[in-house]
Structures are given as structure tokens and as C-alpha cells.
Amino acid sequence: MSDMNASAGWSRAFAPASVGNIGVGFDLLGHSIDGPRDEVSARRIDEPAVRILRINGNVPGIEQLPLDAEANTAGRALIALCESLGLAHGFELMIHKGIALGSGLGGSAASCVAALVAANALLDQPLPREALYPFALDGESASSGSRHGDNVAPMLLGGVVMALENRMIQLPTPEWLWCAVVHPDQVLHTRRAREVLQAPYALHEAVTQSQHLAQFLTGLQTNDRELIRNGLHDVLVEARRAPLIPGFGAVKAAALDNGSLGTSISGAGPSMFAWCDSRDVAERVGDAMQQAFADAGIDAHRYVSPVAGPRAECLSANAAEDDA
Amino acid sequence: MSDMNASAGWSRAFAPASVGNIGVGFDLLGHSIDGPRDEVSARRIDEPAVRILRINGNVPGIEQLPLDAEANTAGRALIALCESLGLAHGFELMIHKGIALGSGLGGSAASCVAALVAANALLDQPLPREALYPFALDGESASSGSRHGDNVAPMLLGGVVMALENRMIQLPTPEWLWCAVVHPDQVLHTRRAREVLQAPYALHEAVTQSQHLAQFLTGLQTNDRELIRNGLHDVLVEARRAPLIPGFGAVKAAALDNGSLGTSISGAGPSMFAWCDSRDVAERVGDAMQQAFADAGIDAHRYVSPVAGPRAECLSANAAEDDA
Numbered sequence: 001m002s003d004m005n006a007s008a009g010w011s012r013a014f015a016p017a018s019v020g021n022i023g024v025g026f027d028l029l030g031h032s033i034d035g036p037r038d039e040v041s042a043r044r045i046d047e048p049a050v051r052i053l054r055i056n057g058n059v060p061g062i063e064q065l066p067l068d069a070e071a072n073t074a075g076r077a078l079i080a081l082c083e084s085l086g087l088a089h090g091f092e093l094m095i096h097k098g099i100a101l102g103s104g105l106g107g108s109a110a111s112c113v114a115a116l117v118a119a120n121a122l123l124d125q126p127l128p129r130e131a132l133y134p135f136a137l138d139g140e141s142a143s144s145g146s147r148h149g150d151n152v153a154p155m156l157l158g159g160v161v162m163a164l165e166n167r168m169i170q171l172p173t174p175e176w177l178w179c180a181v182v183h184p185d186q187v188l189h190t191r192r193a194r195e196v197l198q199a200p201y202a203l204h205e206a207v208t209q210s211q212h213l214a215q216f217l218t219g220l221q222t223n224d225r226e227l228i229r230n231g232l233h234d235v236l237v238e239a240r241r242a243p244l245i246p247g248f249g250a251v252k253a254a255a256l257d258n259g260s261l262g263t264s265i266s267g268a269g270p271s272m273f274a275w276c277d278s279r280d281v282a283e284r285v286g287d288a289m290q291q292a293f294a295d296a297g298i299d300a301h302r303y304v305s306p307v308a309g310p311r312a313e314c315l316s317a318n319a320a321e322d323d324a
Numbered sequence: 325m326s327d328m329n330a331s332a333g334w335s336r337a338f339a340p341a342s343v344g345n346i347g348v349g350f351d352l353l354g355h356s357i358d359g360p361r362d363e364v365s366a367r368r369i370d371e372p373a374v375r376i377l378r379i380n381g382n383v384p385g386i387e388q389l390p391l392d393a394e395a396n397t398a399g400r401a402l403i404a405l406c407e408s409l410g411l412a413h414g415f416e417l418m419i420h421k422g423i424a425l426g427s428g429l430g431g432s433a434a435s436c437v438a439a440l441v442a443a444n445a446l447l448d449q450p451l452p453r454e455a456l457y458p459f460a461l462d463g464e465s466a467s468s469g470s471r472h473g474d475n476v477a478p479m480l481l482g483g484v485v486m487a488l489e490n491r492m493i494q495l496p497t498p499e500w501l502w503c504a505v506v507h508p509d510q511v512l513h514t515r516r517a518r519e520v521l522q523a524p525y526a527l528h529e530a531v532t533q534s535q536h537l538a539q540f541l542t543g544l545q546t547n548d549r550e551l552i553r554n555g556l557h558d559v560l561v562e563a564r565r566a567p568l569i570p571g572f573g574a575v576k577a578a579a580l581d582n583g584s585l586g587t588s589i590s591g592a593g594p595s596m597f598a599w600c601d602s603r604d605v606a607e608r609v610g611d612a613m614q615q616a617f618a619d620a621g622i623d624a625h626r627y628v629s630p631v632a633g634p635r636a637e638c639l640s641a642n643a644a645e646d647d648a
């Protein structure tokens with residue numbers, strides 16, 4: 001099949017949105033969700049280059065995304081792949097954005113992971129999923145300026161993933177865990193969201209966060225609802241970013257009042273997520289969070305997904321041809 | 325048996341030393357070791373009081389320990405136990421110290437845990453081990469001024485334990501993990517060791533520590549040597565306390581150069597520990613650490629123990645009578 005793709009056509013893949021940080025695991029944890037997704041179609045070309053033919057999709061701000069491959073997360077990831085493998089050929093890409101820019105749902109990561117998965121299927125010897133991770137980190141750095149794996153790693157593996165410098169570890173995720181995600185119709189730039197984290201912290205804040213993280217991770221490993229609930233509580237980042245998100249306090253209260261286990265900001269925001277112990281609770285919590293944004297005069301999209309969300313996958317080998 | 329003890333005699337229990345913090349889990353993690361230990365003999369008395377008859381043992385500074393039960397960790401723990409259960413009777417105690425004061429090996433915690441285990445055996449209805457935890461925290465606070473469970477919890481349960489505010493969680497501990505502990509002949513007071521932690525931290529330090537802790541915990545859960553090695557690396561506390569421990573740099577280098585997985589300060593110091601992947605390595609590492617202290621002109625005791633160390637246990641129901 002990879003030969004057929006190589007000569008004849010396009011490979012198309014999607015990558016899911018993700019909840020970076022999961023509150024308590026800043027720059028460390030993330031999980032994918034069954035919700036918005038980016039799709040990328042890739043085609044082999046004879047010359048050793050990466051070209052982005054077009055970027056489309058119904059998301060605001062899309063015109064800001066660079067067609068220059070080096071500056072684009074998808075392009076940069078494939079350039080890194082080609083260079084690392086010493087490929088004699090290159091790729092052309094078409095990117096379809098489904099994840100809003102600046103939403104905190106890993107849009108830049110998703111384009112990059114979808115491109116890698118689509119292109120990988122066209123290689124004479126496709127790589128295992130884990131081997132795509134360093135290229136995904138290269139790609140992600142085109143957007144954020146640094147190599148953060150907390151979005152690309154869960155997109156590559158699915159579910160809750162610990163993103164280390166050179167390794168991804170998928171964590172056990174109880175199937176009863178569901179997530180509500182609410183994306184307000186606003187943009188929060190990651191750089192702005194990082195600026196507010198400059199001021200230093202007291203030891204007890206770092207220690208409290210450690211204690212929460214330890215409970216959270218142990219709760220996942222041992223399927224312990226109480227540990228997950230106690231652990232899902234960010235004391236480092238959330239309080240500083242909350243003022244950047246209009247409606248934050250009301251949305252958080254709505255999530256907690258309606259029975260979620262815990263709630264916080266997804267990635268750099270402004271999206272917010274809440275973990276719940278059933279689909280029903282997640283639906284109710286998602287409604288309440290959306291309503292709280294509405295009460296603050298802000299339209300918001302709402303998604304409900306298992307915490308064990310999907311991983312990026314090829315959709316078809318030749319579908320993008322019909323698309324083109 | 326508890327009736328016999330109640331009427332006739334003494335109950336004696338030991339509690340092992342412990343490695344508090346385990347470097348990466350400040351005020352959160354600890355593990356017991358098979359090494360020095362405190363022993364406490366307890367006897368029921370008719371009046372509702374707690375009295376400490378004597379404190380002995382061959383450890384320097386022992387004369388500083390208070391016989392006043394309220395000010396003593398063992399006494400305070402039993403007072404809390406008696407009050408909580410509304411007991412009509414009380415206890416007399418004899419404390420035998422085997423763990424040096426101010427060593428960073430949990431000596432104050434061990435007296436408190438041994439007293440609880442000895443006295444618990446004399447209750448008409450002895451409590452499960454977990455139920456002793458809040459009283460152990462009460463006792464520990466007589467010494468440190470705050471309720472830290474990272475020594476009492478591993479002494480109560482054995483092995484590596486996560487000490488939460490109101491719960492202890494024993495973590496899976498691979499049996500191939502061994503620990504070398506070296507106790508230099510010096511005293512470092514916990515209060516002094518805490519003073520150096522006052523200055524604030526940058527976010528990246530807290531995040532790096534979180535990443536290490538996450539790897540460490542996941543390594544224990546999944547029996548992954550590489551994760552344990554990567555995780556056993558404290559970036560918050562060690563660098564600030566190291567100057568309080570003469571020889572620290574050389575001892576750390578000796579541990580790492582001889583093949584340990586990681587090394588840091590035990591509790592508030594000055595003892596240092598190193599985790600190793602076999603007993604042989606731990607013996608070699610312990611020798612090298614002891615030699616490094618010696619080269620700095622400091623005598624040091626050396627202990628080698630499984631990381632899955634023992635828990636406190638009753639030694640006999642009537643043995644203390646012979647002792648008295």
C-alpha cells in the first residue's frame with residue numbers, strides 16, 4: 001500500500017484536539033479528545049522539499065497560518081522527518097483546520113501530528129508511532145518556540161500521555177472518566193499566557209502541586225476516583241491565567257457545582273475542561289459550563305469525550321484526491 | 325493476648341529508620357530501611373495519663389529529649405490516641421533510642437510510631453495500622469511543629485509510602501531496589517534545614533521537579549528502571565541544603581560514580597541515601613559514600629537495605645519486663 005501511495009496519490013490523516021497540562025501536569029501531561037480535529041493530506045514529490053499547497057477550514061484567523069513550510073508546524077515536522085531519514089523525496093501538503101487557532105486545544109500540534117501520520121504512511125518503511133515523537137516536537141516548536149510534548153504526545157498515542165523530553169508514556173485511563181471541554185469564542189495567545197507565569201513561587205506552592213500530581217498519577221494507575229479528584233487541582237498556573245479568561249470563575253464554579261471531579265484551563269486557554277465520572281455527568285457539566293460562558297456574554301462550543309480519547313489515524317490512502 | 329498485656333505487662337515494639345522525601349518527593353514520600361531503629365515499651369496504667377518513665381540508648385544528644393509526654397513525639401501521639409478513643413486508662417512508656425537525633429533518618433518519628441504500635445497492641449480493640457496515622461502525625465508535630473507524614477507513614481506501612489494529609493498509600497516497590505544510607509557524625513536541625521528553603525523558585529524549577537516526580541512514581545508503578553533513574557533527581561531542595569552538609573559534593577559524586585540510580589539527602593539531612601539496582605551495587609556505593617565522608621574528615625555510619633524496608637512491629641508482649 002505504501003508503494004501505491006508513493007506513486008499514485010494522497011494519504012489523509014486526522015489528529016484529534018487535546019487538553020494540554022490537564023491542570024496539574026504543566027508541560028508534562030495531556031489527553032486527546034473526541035471532538036474537533038485537524039486533517040492533513042500528504043503526497044510524495046520527487047524533489048526533497050516540503051511544500052504546503054493550501055490551508056483551509058472554517059476557523060477564524062486561519063489566514064495567519066504560514067504556508068512557508070519552515071514556519072508551519074506541519075511543514076517543520078516533515079522537514080525534520082525528511083532530514084533525519086535522509087529521504088531523496090519530499091512531500092506536498094494540504095491542511096484542513098478543524099481546531100480553532102489560539103483555543104488551547106492543541107491546534108498547531110494537531111496539524112503537525114496529522115501531517116506526520118499522513119506522510120509516514122507514504123514512506124517505503126513507515127516508522128512506529130513512537131519514532132514520530134521527536135519530529136512532532138520539532139514541528140510544535142515552529143509555533144511555540146519550544147519543544148513541548150503535552151499536546152503532540154496524546155495525539156500520537158491517544159488517551160492520557162506523559163510527555164517527556166525523549167519519550168512518551170501512555171498512562172492507564174479508567175474508562176469511566178469523561179471530559180467536558182468548553183471553548184469560548186476568544187483567542188488567547190500562548191505567549192501572553194506564558195508571560196503571567198514569570199513571577200516566582202514559594203516552596204509550599206511547588207510542594208502542594210507535587211502532592212496533587214502524585215495523587216493524580218497514582219489515582220490513574222490504581223483506578224482510584226478519590227485520588228484523581230484530590231489531585232486534579234492546579235495551584236501553580238491556573239490562578240495566574242484565570243484573569244485572562246473572561247467568565248473563568250463562573251465557569252469553574254459551574255463545573256464543580258454540577259459534580260465534576262475537577263476543572264481547569266486546557267493548555268494555555270481560553271478553553272476549559274472538566275473531568276467527570278460518567279458521560280451523563282460530563283454532558284451536564286458541559287452544558288453548565290457553556291451556559292456560564294453565555295451568561296458572561298460569550299459564545300462557546302462544547303464537547304464531551306471519553307478521557308481516553310482517540311489517537312491520530314490515517315483516514316484513507318487516496319481520499320484527498322477526491323478532495324482536491 | 326491483649327487482656328493479658330492489659331493486666332500483666334509490657335508491650336514492646338520497634339520502628340525502623342526511614343529516608344524522608346526520597347529526594348524528589350519533598351514532604352510527600354519516604355521509605356523505611358532495615359537499619360537503625362527505635363524501640364518503645366508500653367504498659368497500661370489505670371489513670372488516664374501518659375507518662376514517660378525513661379529514655380535511654382547509645383545516641384548522642386539523647387539528654388535533650390523531653391520526658392514531658394506532651395513535648396515528646398511518643399508521648400504526644402499516645403495522648404492523642406487516648407483522647408480520640410476516650411480511653412479510661414493511660415500508658416507508661418520506656419523509650420530506647422537507636423536512631424541518632426538530628427540524623428535525617430526519622431528518629432523522632434520512629435519513637436512516636438513504635439509507641440503507637442506498642443500501645444495499640446494493649447488496647448481492648450486494637451486499631452488497624454491505617455487508623456494510627458493521624459496520631460502519628462500528632463506525635464510528629466511535637467518535634468517538627470507541623471504534621472509531616474513522610475517518615476511516620478513508611479514506618480507504619482513499610483516500603484515506599486506516599487504520605488497524604490489524611491491517608492497513606494503504599495507504592496509498589498520493585499524488589500531489586502536497594503538503598504545505601506550514610507549517616508555522618510553530625511547534627512543538622514530540621515529548622516535550620518528549612519530556613520534555607522525560604523527564597524522563592526522559578527516556575528521552571530517547579531515544573532522540572534514535577535516531571536521528575538512523575539517519572540519516579542510511574543517508574544515504581546511499572547517497574548521501569550530508566551524512569552526511576554531519570555526521576556530520582558531533586559532540583560528544589562538539595563542544592564540549597566547541600567552547603568549545610570560538609571562533604572556533600574564528594575559523597576554525591578561517589579554514589580553516582582559507583583553506579584547508583586540516584587542519590588540525595590535523607591529527610592532534612594545530614595544523612596545521604598542512594599538507590600541502587602542490586603544489593604551488590606548498594607554495598608559498593610555505601611562503601612564509597614562512607615569513604616568520601618572519611619576523606620572529608622567525617623566519620624559516618626553506613627547501612628544497606630532493601631528499599632522495601634520493614635514496617636514497625638511488636639517484638640513481644642512481655643519482653644520489656646525483662647528489660648526493666
